[in-house]
Amino acid sequence: MxxxxxxxxxxxxxxxxxxxxxxxxxxxxxxxxxxxxxxxxxxxxxxxxxxxxxxxxxxxxxxxxxxxxxxxxxxxxxxxxxxxxxxxxxxxxxxxxxxxxxxxxxxxxxxxxxxxxxxxxxxxxxxxxxxxxxxxxxxxxxxxxxxxxxxxxxxxxxxxxxxxxxxxPELRHVDPRHMQAINARMTEVMREHLLPAGYAFDKIARDFNRIIKADAAAGETLATIASSTNNDELLGAFESADTLILPMITDNSGVFVELVPQIAAAVERVRGTKGKPINSIMGNFPGKTGEIVAKRAADLIGRGLYVDPKLSFDTITRLYRGAGTDAERKIWADLGAQFASYTVDAWEKVGTGVQAFIVERIGALSIDDRRALANLILAMLAKVLSYEISGIRRGAFPTVLINTAIIPAGEGLRQLRAGAFDILEQMLGTAADDIGRSDILAPLWIAATPPHGVSEGLRIQIMADATRLLAFLQDHSATWGLELRRKTEIKALRVHRNFRAVPASMTENTELVATQEKLVPALLTLRDTLNADPQFGLYKALIGTDSVAPKAWEEDVPDFRGAASWRKERFPEIIAEADPAKAAEWVARLRAFLTMPANAADRYPLTEFVEALVQVHPGIGTHMLYQMDADLQPVLVRLLRGLDAAGEGDVIAQHVARFIGEGRFLANLALWLGRRDQINIALLATVGDRARELGDSEAVLETVNAAGHLFRRGADQPLIDRVFLPSAEYFRGSKDPFWNDRLMDTVDAAIVEGLDEAQSRTLLELFMPVPRIDYSGDLVLAVIARRFPGLVLDYFGARIVRDARSDPMRYEVVPSDIHELGTVLAENPRQLVAATREWYRKDPRVHEYRGGRLFRNVFPSLPAEASGPLREIAGRGDRNDLSFVLDTLAAYDGAEPIYPICMDIVDRLDAGDDLLGRVSQVLGERGVLVGDYGSVDADRSERAQLEAWLDDPREKVKAFAKDERRRLAQSMAQEQRRATGEIEHMKEDWGEPAAKAKQE
Structure with missing residues (x-):
């Protein structure tokens, strides 16, 4: 036209x-x-x-x-x-x-x-x-x-x-700069007025819609909270109340006070319920439980803890008392700790008023109530006896100001802490066991530990509190168990290091000096009282790597090497005093030490001691073997090593045979055999046979581990045939991938080097259920790939097939990170390309996360030896081959090395071909985007890289680049608009006016 x-x-x-x-x-x-x-x-x-x-x-x-x-x-x-x-x-x-x-x-x-x-x-x-x-x-x-x-x-x-x-207009007489001024004013109007007005209108519209939505939802939300027994409905109602309704009520304190009892009743209605399972395209997920409802309810109640402190205290104690699981009790204990914390907002209004109220209410509880609410009370009093005031406030957008300060000393604080001490001392005096006592002591030790930058007044308060605590410990600790006394000395030493000397800047404060002069002697008196018990001295030498050595009280900083040397010096002294005729007493003593509530690491010195002890007094070791049970089991390996060194082979053989026959301590025996100087493959095989017969998976794993250790000391094929492979094969029938995963972690790379091709294939089959290949698995696969690369590639191909039947949320086909295996597979890029191409042919779905990911992990920078085979396929392959190459390149997140291959593909395609769209997608793949405008920056980078295509002699490549650069320009504008809008909305909600200047 x-x-x-x-x-x-x-x-x-x-x-x-x-x-x-x-x-x-x-x-x-x-x-x-x-x-x-x-x-x-x-x-x-x-x-x-x-x-x-x-x-x-x-x-x-x-x-x-x-x-x-x-x-x-x-x-x-x-x-x-x-x-x-x-x-x-x-x-x-x-x-x-x-x-x-x-x-x-x-x-x-x-x-x-x-x-x-x-x-x-x-x-x-x-x-x-x-x-x-x-x-x-x-x-x-x-x-x-x-x-x-x-x-x-x-x-x-x-x-x-x-x-x-x-x-x-075309001006003939008037100066054109007048029109330029008008254009500038038009731009100024847009920047200074229209852009901010647009965002302001948005906020007005959003606020209006939110008001209408809140008003419409209020009735149904409150009714749901009041009567529903459906967990999903309650969670939705809590969310609506929290984020929609309460913020829209100008003075919501009255509404909140009425709402809290209904929230508590809702938690009680659904307590213990499992919820309906959730079916989704990503798999089936468990439904929302009553505990999840409780957690969300705690979040909501936590928004207004200080609206009515009495209501908050009563609600938290009510819900804690009624909780049926430790998990739910922890929810309310955490909320109690939040309630008792010193916050900036509350401190500025009432100082220690909230904490004083909490201590008063706890003090009014009966002894039975305190016992029933013990963990909740301890969580709250730990915060009461802490020193930090904290709070979070908004700064200039988008900064958040984290405010912290140290509580100032004063009479109110002294009375508050005295009240908390009264409660804790009463609870400590009536505690039933050392575990309970340890929990009660925790907040008291907090009270005795100064924060950094403590003032003179607060230092006096803390030392006075510590002196009071020491007096209580002096009177009561003698009846406590050895482990609690050991921990008490460790804590007391830390207090001593904090206060043993008065800072030079505070020496003129006579009250502070006098308080310190009371505290230090009390610490040393407690030290002497604890160490006056010979059993305590023996116990702390044998248990705990952090036990207090005598010289530690003279040190300003811990000397861990010195403590270790002290312990080594004590061993010969203790052994010299041991009487073989009193073997039964020694075994009873060691059993008592081992059953104290210490962790496994703390028992390590004792195992060293036992090895040294039985070398000198093998009779005690023999008696221990006769008495061996679950309590003594932690020292069994070192016991056998000590008896070995003492030449008690016949005794060992007798008891080991008994243990194997009884099916006891098989994992310990395997561990001992794997590290024994004398290699006994037949005995290790016997242990493995018995473990497999009894279904003792831990022991079977330990025989695999032992075989690897022994193989490193000297390759021996019977270790593979009689121990390693039978024990590994045991896990083929495992219904829980956990054991296959542990098998991969346990296998020693050294023994894998001794496997032939068939045996390596067997091992890889056993690794098939492993959900995720970590670093140890990477090492094992690398050993196999070094000699049989095809087996490892077949292994990954089989994992892809398995993935179609597995839960994709839990089964990772190829590792997200790769180490030694990548170095090995990189030696033959054409073999890897051929394998991934075959996997793609069988199942092209999500190839970029399977074969493509493996290829990228092996060749992260896509060097010439890796890109070459792909370019050959791109130059001669059919459409399926081109799709394979593109889906492989998609794993590179649009990195620059993929561009030459994409250019080759573009040159083979006609205008309008669907694969051109796939090329655009592959070039546009993004990794981690940083910042509000990360997508814009990524588009800008891609657009800049495509500029070189415009000079390519191939017309199809130039045409594609021109269209793609225009598309990217449009995408940048779209993303810039979206990001800017979101930022301006956040600014409006933050309380800042919309920006009047262009975005930087």
Whole structure:
């Protein structure tokens, strides 16, 4: 259509087309629930068109409808940015029209659009074929129209600028700088007024909708909390109350007070329930339990703990008392600790008022109540006796200010801590066992530990509290167990190191010096009292790597080597005093030591001692073997080693045979045999046979471990045939992948080197159920791959097949990270390409996370030896081969080394080929995006890299690059708009005004 034709008849056709499209737009926006400010349209005025043709050098006699895209246009005008975003998200334009092109108008820093602040999305569309064949639309077939979607503010700016900027007059006499000034003012109006107003309108609309939504949801939400027994419903109601309803009530304290008892009742209604399982495309997940409801309820109650402290205390103690599991009790204990913490907001209003109230309420409880609420009380009093005031407040967007301070000393604090001490001392005096006593002592030791930067007044308070604690310990600790006394001395030593000397800057404070002079003697008196018991001295020498050596009281800092030397010196002294005739007493003593509530690491010195003891007094060791049981089991390995060194082989043989026959201590025996100087493969095999017979998986694993240790000392095929493989094979029938996983962790790489191809294949089959290959598995696979790379590749291929039947959330086909295995597999890139290509042929689904990931992990930088085979396939392969290459490259997250291969593929494809879209996707894959504008930055980087394609001699490559760079420019504008909008919304919610300057 040339210009004269357009002027005579074309404009009328386009005007009718505009009316038809406008009718469609009115219908579709209503169908999607939108109420735009206006939907306008026009066919281009011939006068304006003629000027545009002349300005752009277009021949009026040419086919202008093929050159210009704005002969017809419609504009949908919404009131807010959010409405525009929501409309785009519906896909309504795509549903009703064929989209020929999309042009995003939005400023992107660092590009030529940086100062173009106008915001609009322009769709160039045509009627869909199905509509164009209808009689009322057939005359519009082939016509194009631009549909613009923008806000009212942008619409107003565009209308104003239509005559001042878009149709800038040709000035013949007036200085053109006047027009430049107008253009600058238009830009200033957009930046200084319209952009901020747009975000302000958004917030107004969002706040309005939130108010309406909160009001509508309040009744149903409160009713659900009051009566529902459905966990999912309650969680939804808690969320609605927390984030929607309560923030919308100006003074919500009254509502909160009424709501808390209902929340507590809801927790009690669903306590112990499991919830309905959740079925999803990602698998089946357990339903929401009553404990999850309790956790969310605690979060909600925690929002207003100080609204009514009495209600908070009563609610927390009520819910803790009724909890049926330790997990739920911990929820309420944590909430109690939150309640008792010193926060900046509460401190500024009432000082220690909240904590004083809590101590008063606990003090009023009966002894039975305190016992029932013990862990809750301890959690709260630990916070009461702490020293830090903390709080979080908003700073300038988007910073958060973390405020911390140390509590100042004063009479109120002294009385508060005295009350807490009264409660804890009463609880300590009535505790039933050392575990309970240890828990009660924990907050008391907190009270005796100074924070960094403590003031003189608070230092006095802490020393006075520590002196009071020491007096109690002096009177009561003699009846406590040895381990609790050992821990008590360790804590007391730390207090001594903190306060043994008065800081030089505080020596003039007579009260402080006097308090310190009371504390230090009390510490030394407690030390002497504890160590006056010979059994305690013996115990702390044999148990605990952190036990207090005598010289430690003279040290300012811990000397761990000195403590170890002290212990080594004590061993010969203790052994020299041991009487073999009193073997039974010694065994009873060691049993008592081993059954103290110490951890395994603390028992290690005792195992060393036992080895040394029985070398000198083998009779004691023999007696221990006769008495061997679960209590003595931790020392069995070192006991056997000591008797070995003492030449008691016959005694050992007798008892080992008995243990094997009884099926006891098999894992310990395997551990001993694996580290014994004398190698006895037959005996290790016997232990393994018995362990497999009894189904003792731990012992079977230990025989695998022992075989590896022995193999390192000298390769011996019987270790493989009689011990390693039978024990490994045992786990083939395991129904729990946990054991296969532990097998992979246990296998020693040295023994794997001795396996032949068939044995290696067997081992890999046993590793098939392993959910995730970690570093130890990587080492084992690398050993196999070094000699039999095909086996390892077959192993991964089998894992891909297994993955189709497994839970993808728990089964990782290939490791996310690779180490030695990658170095080995990289030696033959063509073999790896062939293997991954075969896996793709069998199952191309999510190849980039399977074969593609493995290829990328082996060749992270895609060197020439790895890219070469892929380029060969890209140059000669069929469409399936091209898809394989692209899906492999997708694992590289758009990294630069994939570009040459993608160029080769583009050159083989014709315009419109679907695989061109896949190339675009592969180039656009993103790894970790950093920052609010991370996606924009990634698009910018890709666009810059594609610039080199424009100089490529291949026309298809240049054409693809041109189109792709334009698409990326549009994507950058779209992402810039989205990110900027989100940031401005957050600023509004933060309380800061919308930005008036362009985004940096």
């Amino acid at each position: 040339h210009f004269d034709e357009y002027q005579l008849t074309g404009r009328a056709t386009y005007a009718a087309f505009v009316d038809a499209v406008r009718t469609i737009l009115v219908s579709l926006v209503e169908r999607h629930g939108f109420t735009p400010h206006a939907i306008t349209g026009r066919a281009k005025d011939p006068v304006s068109l003629k000027k545009k043709l002349a300005k752009n050098g277009i021949d009026p006699a040419s086919a202008i409808d093929e050159v210009l895209k704005d002969l017809a246009g419609c504009r949908i005008v919404f009131l807010t940015n959010s409405q525009v975003t929501a409309f785009h998200a519906t896909g309504a334009i795509n549903e009703n029209f064929d989209i020929l092109n999309v042009n995003e108008h939005h400023p992107v820093p660092g590009t030529e659009t940086e100062d173009r602040l106008f915001d609009s999305t322009n769709y160039l569309v045509a009627l869909k074929p199905g509509r164009a064949v209808l009689p009322e639309y057939e005359k519009f077939a082939g016509l194009r129209i631009e549909i613009q979607v923008q806000t009212l503010l942008n619409h107003a700016w565009a209308e104003m600028g239509h005559d001042t900027i878009y149709k800038e």
